[in-house]
Amino acid sequence: REREIVQEALLAAAPQVRARLSSNENPWGPAPTAIKAIADNAPKAFLYAGPVTAELKKTIAGMHGVTPDQVMLGAGSSELLMASLLLAATKGKVMMAETCYISGRDAREDGATMKTEKVPLTKDYQYDLEAMATRVNSETSMIYVCNPNNPTGVMLPSAKLKSFCDSVSPKATVLVDEAYIDYAPNPATDSMVECIRKGQNVLILRTLSKLHGFAGLRIGYALGQPALLKDLRKFCSGGFTVSTTSAAAAVASFKDKAFQDMVLKNTIESKKFLCDSLTSMGYSYLPSSANFVLFPIKMKGPMLLQKMMAEGVSVKSWFFDQQHWCRVSIGTMDEMKAFKDAFAKSVS
């Protein structure tokens, strides 16, 4: 009921939106145990967060089998991603896929645009790791690999990415953005965390914004070698931006396996409904290992967005590979039904 009240308040504030399916948020979060931790810790919030963030770091290190000095916290992973790109920009070029989470933006360093090298995806919309490995040279400072990728949802086979990290990390830092890895079939082994344990020049970014439903609570973290994390501190606070309440909520949420299982189960059910609906309406889609689905559309993206918004449903659009695409975040079953209804009207 509490969640319904919050939803109602949100809708009252923005009556035109009945389903927000544009930012890959998790409508089932945060966990009630996390909300309780926020309430329990709020009275202590006059103190700086040090002891609580230290506990969170220890929890994360234990979860991944790394040492606490291989963990850096952030208020969401965005600030750590930005710091990583700014650091890389001081050293050389950042290689990335032509279509990935950061392909549309620039990190700025001393007012100069970051130098990037963009490598097209393969025909089946995978990262072209062979082409990337061939193109790495002495100018390359970092290679950004978003796995599963956003906006495609497509995931790399973990053995392939591990061998890429083995061969390329001695030449440049491999930055693996694992924002959606919790939705992968086997998150523990699909993650590149083993590379950190092996001492490789790999930097992993994780966020609680997705599976844990923390988008508005802002907790993310980086896993990397201590010297690299120290370097990152030139461009971020190194965890000082994290609040006592959010850090305590994160510790509680990590312990709440039942909550995580519930989110995964609901996500799978809603995703199946969405994919079946697309098929029934004559649309194909890319195989998604994340909490969103990307599919090619038959009209211009901005036109679809406008029509969908008029129906109270927000989605995102892309143009790449000579094709307009729509990305739909996975929401509750009611939200998926709202999408189906709005989409059918918008394309008719």
Ligand code: PLP
């Ligand atoms: N990386 C990817 C691939 C994302 O899709 C997002 C957000 O949607 C982020 C990073 C940033 O997430 P946050 O700053 O909420 O941790």
